Amino acid sequence: MSKITVLGAGSWGTALALVLCDNQHQVTLWTHNSEQKLQLEKDRVNNKYLPGVSLPNSLHISDNLNQSVDEADAILLVVPTKAIRNVCKQLNAILDKPTLIIHASKGIEPDTHLRISEMIREELDESQIKDIVVLSGPSHAEEVGLRHPTTVTAASEIKDTAKTTQELFMNSYFRVYTSTDVIGVELGGALKNIIALGAGISDGLEYGDNAKAALITRGLAEITRLATNLGANPLTFIGLSGVGDLIVTCTSVHSRNWRAGNLFGKGMNIDEVEEELGMVAEGIRTTKAVFQLANKINVKMPITQGIHTIIFDDEEPKKVVDYLMKRAPTNEMDDISEMLRTRLSD
């Protein structure tokens, strides 16, 4: 049994805390919101973020970060990307020994274009980090909360800590694979949210299955192209954190990003979408970050560019689709050959 502290009591933090409780670990779920702490303790259900799922009696709820992480064997960070630095700054003032940090958030920071593990390394001292493991894959909290079969990947360059993470989470309904491709796994989880916005927009326009299949497939080519340029293994993108997460996020009504896209497709603007959603759709900020990054390093990402125009320039979705369809004709496999060439020349 390990002592594990989950930071972030949203849908995913709550669902992962349940998995860890089912595995007989000693688990604390930390929320920064004292009203939420009282609500969780009183109802033993996360009414706002994971309704209908009972919290196990063994789950300890806290709003005190200091006490929550005291003597923790591992810390699981699951706050939205925009809160990562703030939470890490608070941890920086507290942690007094090398700690295993596992993160399950999915995003890229605008302006710096950093992945989450890179942001964590900027905020914590080296002496506070035993390792940072990325936990990512096709996994909606709503289904994990029901203990439906789910598979994810735990990625670290240090095989032992990826294995430790696998052992902490693995059970009969939650299967964990390991990987050493931290860049690929982290980017796969973050970038698919952009394409999920696109799938939602397409469904909001009622374009049907052909358009969505096109978005998923060409979206995969586009995000793999960027990730390979940033050092990821292209093969990671035919795995759980690549095509796996794209499928689940682009096709599920549980997806916050798909739902946000759907609202954009129906004509709402960014303020209206964020208000209506009430939960984090990471793809919105990630679209901004990736649009900047792709321009900076000169990687072609037409779908991301189009979604950026819809979200941040209020462009009509139909006009963007028209632009995408009328681009100069190309050869489908150019991408793949280019990626393999890059990989083989490494």
Ligand SMILES: NC(=O)C1=CN([C@@H]2O[C@H](COP(=O)(O)OP(=O)(O)OC[C@H]3O[C@@H](n4cnc5c(N)ncnc54)[C@H](O)[C@@H]3O)[C@@H](O)[C@H]2O)C=CC1
């Ligand atoms: N919901 C899901 O099924 C999955 C979510 N994720 C990722 O997990 C991360 C969290 O997502 P969700 O749990 O869905 O978000 P959510 O919108 O359900 O909840 C976010 C939580 O973070 C808390 N929070 C916000 N700002 C904070 C701060 N400054 N300090 C501490 N806590 C703060 C909120 O109070 C809330 O409890 C995201 O990066 C998301 O992409 C990954 C896989 C599945």
Ligand SMILES: O=C(CO)COP(=O)(O)O
């Ligand atoms: O990452 C997820 C599923 O794997 C969750 O996606 P959403 O944030 O779009 O709900």
